[in-house]
Amino acid sequence: MKDRLPTADDVVLGTKADLDQVLGWLEREYEEDGEGFWCNRNLFPKALDDEDFYVIRQGGEAIAFQLGHYSPDIANVRKDKQRQGFGTALLNAAIARARRDNVNILDVECARARR
Numbered sequence: 328m329k330d331r332l333p334t335a336d337d338v339v340l341g342t343k344a345d346l347d348q349v350l351g352w353l354e355r356e357y358e359e360d361g362e363g364f365w366c367n368r369n370l371f372p373k374a375l376d377d378e379d380f381y382v383i384r385q386g387g388e389a390i391a392f393q394l395g396h397y398s399p400d401i402a403n404v405r406k407d408k409q410r411q412g413f414g415t416a417l418l419n420a421a422i423a424r425a426r427r428d429n430v431n432i433l434d435v436e437c438a439r440a441r442r
Contacts, residue, residue: 328385332411332416333412333413333416334416335420335422335423338381338393338416338420339383341375341389343375345382345384345392349371349382349389350371353365353403354368356405363403374394374395379396381394381417381420383416383417390413391403391405391414391416391417393420396421397421397424397430399421402417402418404417
């Protein structure tokens, strides 16, 4: 994936190790900016248990995630990896799961990344 844009095929179910990595960078981003999804950290363990936690890894490290099987409850890309197609890949994977399972409506709300 390093030499190409990420695709829906790069999105996989997250593991406990992925969860630890994601929570680590969310906490760092919150400490730096006072923003982000760190305040929602209590939602992550249930999503992992329910197999509703998806990630994209690069170099073995989780750098993007989505909570929610179809419509994302939360989706985010690590700040240093934004604007490289990872968010699009997360959404495309959710759409592919919805099509596969004959889900007709997805509800997505977006917030623009800050620079």
